[in-house]
Amino acid sequence: MIIKKPESKEEFEQIFKLNYETFVEEIPQHEARQDRKLIDQFHSKNNYLIAVKDEIVIGMVSYNTQRPFSLDKKKVEIDSLIPEGAKVVEIRLLVIDKKWRKTRVTFQILKKLFELVTAQDITLGFISAASGRLDFYKKIGFVPFGEMVGKQGAFYQPMYINESSLHNIFPK
Known part of the structure; x- marks a missing residue:
């Protein structure tokens, strides 16, 4: 297995398919589509790791x-959570194929992500954590704040992680 940035149209098509399987079929956040693809609303400004x-x-x-x-x-x-002058990132769409969820794929992809963002001097990250996965995110250092957002069947908890928590999980 390798962790990398997507390079081909085929890899992006597979991303859209994984998003569909997760955020339409598993977590009913979006409506079903015949093409079985879900292109994120922030796709044009997203950076992806696969x-x-x-x-x-x-x-x-x-x-x-x-x-x-x-x-x-x-x-x-x-x-109010962002210190003056801090560089921040929003982390989104963490998706692991069901067959690979109880393996080191999640750890490896997050490790690479955190290496990339800390190399850019980013010191604070935000996520919307699926309500069923809060314990996982808390375990790796994310802190919940504010109220849950979303809709029935697809609630998300806003969370943040700071640089010191990142270094505790993924030491340099």
Whole structure:
């Protein structure tokens, strides 16, 4: 398995398929579509990392440093949590193919992500954590804040992680 940035149209098609399987079929956040693809509303400004095994995308995560973030669009107040001059990132769409969820894929993709963002001097990250996965995110250092957002069947908890928590999980 390798962790890398997507390079081909085929890899992006696989990302859209994984998003569909997760955020339409598993977590009913979006409506069903005949083409079985879900292209993220922030796709044009997302940076993606993918886990690839035998040319198949088995996991992915996206991140972006350009506001407005999805949390801003959901009317979640994040400005009071951002220290003056801090560089921030929103981490989104962590998806691991069901067959690979109880493996090291999640750890490896997050480790690479955190290496990339800390190399850019980013010191604070935000996520919207699926309500069923809060314990996982807390275990790796994310802190919940504010109220849950979303809709029935697809609630998300706004969370943040700071640089010191990142270094505790993924030491340099």
